[in-house]
Amino acid sequence: QLQLQASGPGLVKPSETLSLTCTVSGGSITSNNYYWGWIRQPPGKGLEWIGSIYYSGSPYYNPSLKSRVTISVDTSKNQFSLKLTSVTAADTAVYYCARGDGYSQFDYWGQGTLVTVSS
Amino acid sequence: QSALAQPASVSESPGQSITISCTGTSSDVGYYNSVSWYQQHPGKAPKLMIYDVSNRPSGVSNRFSGSKSGNTASLTISGLQAEDEADYYCSSYRSSTTLFGGGTKLTVL
Numbered sequence: 001q002l003q004l005q006a007s008g009p010g011l012v013k014p015s016e017t018l019s020l021t022c023t024v025s026g027g028s029i030t031s032n033n034y035y036w037g038w039i040r041q042p043p044g045k046g047l048e049w050i051g052s053i054y055y056s057g058s059p060y061y062n063p064s065l066k067s068r069v070t071i072s073v074d075t076s077k078n079q080f081s082l083k084l085t086s087v088t089a090a091d092t093a094v095y096y097c098a099r100g101d102g103y104s105q106f107d108y109w110g111q112g113t114l115v116t117v118s119s
Numbered sequence: 120q121s122a123l124a125q126p127a128s129v130s131e132s133p134g135q136s137i138t139i140s141c142t143g144t145s146s147d148v149g150y151y152n153s154v155s156w157y158q159q160h161p162g163k164a165p166k167l168m169i170y171d172v173s174n175r176p177s178g179v180s181n182r183f184s185g186s187k188s189g190n191t192a193s194l195t196i197s198g199l200q201a202e203d204e205a206d207y208y209c210s211s212y213r214s215s216t217t218l219f220g221g222g223t224k225l226t227v228l
Contacts, residue, residue: 049217060215103153104217109164
């Protein structure tokens with residue numbers, strides 16, 4: 001059974017960089033036709049797609065976050081990562097990692113990790 | 120404001136059916152057959168219920184069905200059960216990006 005586990009600091013200071021890693025187990029991150037994505041959800045609000053990446057391709061990002069986001073893959077560790085720069089309180093959210101198809105339909109999700117931006 | 124429009128809340132009695140709408144544009148819902156629906160219970164990760172407009176992943180009850188007409192997609196839940204009470208989100212692909220609806224809170228009375 002495929003499992004995804006997001007990890008990283010739960011507290012980030014304003015203007016700093018949020019960094020999260022998603023570890024994939026029970027399957028390979030190099031599986032054909034699967035993309036790996038990040039989605040976030042501010043407390044009490046809806047879902048927002050951040051971006052997705054194919055293990056051998058270029059990432060694509062939400063245009064509203066593109067200037068601050070980097071998503072990368074480490075196939076040797078079966079992990080993919082998210083970096084979000086210059087964070088503000090508006091970036092406080094539960095961050096989910098997930099597996100999707102080429103059209104961002106996500107069938108496996110991690111449990112989510114809450115990241116709070118506060119000094 | 121979300122890119123895809125959903126009603127904020129709906130409610131219905133157990134055993135009845137309900138339909139949740141998701142309205143986009145001719146560049147997303149109306150163009151691509153990559154509309155998906157997610158169920159989210161409080162404190163839990165979203166769960167994929169429908170993909171490619173009307174397909175159910177293995178293990179999802181056949182009480183859940185999806186459809187699309189023009190720029191509007193719909194999720195129908197028949198034979199409502201207490202466990203169906205949750206938030207539901209639609210999503211659509213749009214030219215190298217992905218849109219979510221604002222979510223609909225379903226209350227089973």
